[in-house]
Amino acid sequence: MSTRLSNASLASLPAGVSAPAYDRSALRPGILHVGMGNFHRAHQAVYADDLLRAGGDPAWGILGAGVMPADEQMRAGLAAQDHLYSVTEMGPEGDAVRVIGAMAGFLPVAEGHGPMIAAMADPGVRIVSLTVTEGGYFVSAETGGFNPEHPSIRADIASPDRPRTVFGAIVAGLRARRAAGVQPFTVMCCDNLPHNGAVTRAAVVGVARGQDPELAAWIEAEVAFPNGMVDRITPATTEARRAHLAKAHGLDDARPVFCEPFRQWVLEDRFPAGRPAFEDVGVQFVDDVTPYEHMKIRMLNGGHAMIAYPSGLLGLEFAHDAMGDAQVSAFFEKVERDEVFGVVEAVPGATQEQYLASLKERFGNPRIEDTIRRLCLDGSNRQPKFIVPSIEDNLAAGRTVEGLALESALWARYCLGVDEAGAEIAPNDPDWDRLVAHARRAKDAPEAWLELRDVYGAVADHPGFREPFVRWLSALHAHGVRKVLADYLGRD
Known part of the structure; x- marks a missing residue:
């Protein structure tokens, strides 16, 4: 019989499954991450879990968020097991299974992104990170730059308080922080894009410029968008893999992730509002990524x-x-x-x-x-x-x-x-x-x-x-x- 993953079962996980030993009740959301798919949960969240296991600051917990209807299904599955999930590294010689506990919660997915915008206004959130796929940045191949004429972007410009896109939500969150006199969060892209920070900056500033040129100028001057390189092969989770996890490792997980052992993360060190000490767990900080x-x-x-x-x-x-x-x-x-x-x-x-x-x-x-x-x-x-x-x-x-x-x-x-x-x-x-x-x-x-x-x-x-x-x-x-x-x- 397999063990159902939950806070209550952490102390009695099957042999060979590594559990987070830190106090999850102390976690506070310092990172709001949009796009809680397999890659983020096998990559950035694993580094966060590593740091917490090493005694890192619990103020850097991850608050999940999403912009697509399917994200609500992800939210429900993770909430049912106390925002825990497993990562199975599938090496040539065998598996290494661990439970990730770095998630402090998952916001409701709502039209207009109200819960996300409210969370972005919280001074405790100091990084907003993204994995929204390579095609989600409204880049024109003909110009190589941001496309402000896309219908979704035009809709965000016309309705600042009810954005469709994550970039409109980020602008709304930054607007709220500016009005409250709160230091802006850093926006950290974790998608596979050349100069991903610069691409994200163009999208956020492009939306803001269409709404309020003064806000756009403030974002350009005050908000950091570090470039980063992320790497880990993370295939889709199949029913066969779920069955393997239950049979071979005795774990019942509604949202497991499977990946290769290799991982790498290289970041430009531009985080004015602070950041986790990721260098302690293998992240490379460089001047130019x-x-x-x-x-x-x-x-x-x-x-x-x-x-x-x-x-x-x-x-x-x-x-x-x-x-x-x-x-x-x-x-x-x-x-x-x-x-x-x-x-x-x-x-x-x-x-x-x-x-x-x-x-x-x-x-x-x-x-x-x-x-x-x-x-x-x-x-x-x-x-x-x-x-x-x-x-x-x-x-x-x-x-x-x-x-x-x-x-x-x-x-x-x-x-x-x-x-x-x-x-x-x-x-x-x-x-x-x-x-x-x-x-x-x-x-x-x-x-x-x-x-x-x-x-x-x-x-x-x-x-x-x-x-x-x-x-x-x-x-x-x-x-x-x-x-x-x-x-x-x-x-x-």
Whole structure:
């Protein structure tokens, strides 16, 4: 029989399950986090739990919040077990299971975000952090900046007291603190975005500027938005994994998280209102996070795309299957070495070659069972952030982008919605219908795919990218993935 997770059961957890020994009743919310999905709970919250276990200040508890209807289901599941949940690190040799106790509560999810805005006005909240997905920042690929004309943003500007977006809620919270003479909180983005703090700042200031230019100027002058790089492979939680947790470890958890053992967090140290002593539990504080984020986003997230789309077309199920496929893994390694190494810098403790070696080990971990479908998800938002910048930098340096153009062509072929065996690929992008329509046109006229200016911007017109992309997509339709990969790998 498995143990139901709750405060009452912490003292009698099954053998091998690590419990928080600190006094959870002393927790106070110093961090309000929006987006309590698997990644945050396997990453930032784990660091917070580590610090509390080491005797850290209980004033840095995490208060959960959400902006989507599904977040209310997450709230209910966590509240039923006293805001506790388990994290299972699935290493090649076995599991390490721990219970995370860093959550001090979870706000009701409400239209207009009233509970969240009220909590942001509380002086005890000194950091507002975010994981709202890479596509949630209203960035225009054509301009590279914030898009103030998006309907949701226009709605926030028109109705400051009942915002739709998290950025409108942040502006409302900051407005309340300014009016009360309370120091503003720091806004800390934890999403996989280049210069994620700067991107978040543009969104918050953009909303504020449309509402009140004086408030926008105050935010620009007084509010910190540190850039950060976050890393941990965290696949979706499945019923099979829940059953494994109950059977192998005797734990009944409505909201468990499963992840790889590796984790990394690099942050710029700009927290005027204070911060937890995260450096004591392995967070790296640096003056400039750029080289770390370039290495991670372009090599890891970009590398996921390199293995995902050929694998999705070939019917491979998991990332470790892709790494076990001689062609797919060779494609990944060749593109990384030939076209990505040159657009990232080595960082302390990791050269490009060393980082690639770690990625091969991490992607190949069979216990993670990270699905190819998850890695293919949301290409319309991920490609402009993970692939296109590498293309741009190579083109600017006069270097080839043959492999990156092939990766992009593989994505276009995937979006046709049918794999190499003729099986349907279920919708796998918020913009799936538009992508399928372009992919169908591109089957006979490959240039049609490059009309996706919100993805490619000016890169679509550059002959150094356009010519190989057209050639590779034509070849994929004519000869299939295996022949095209063989041709690419056979090049010098």
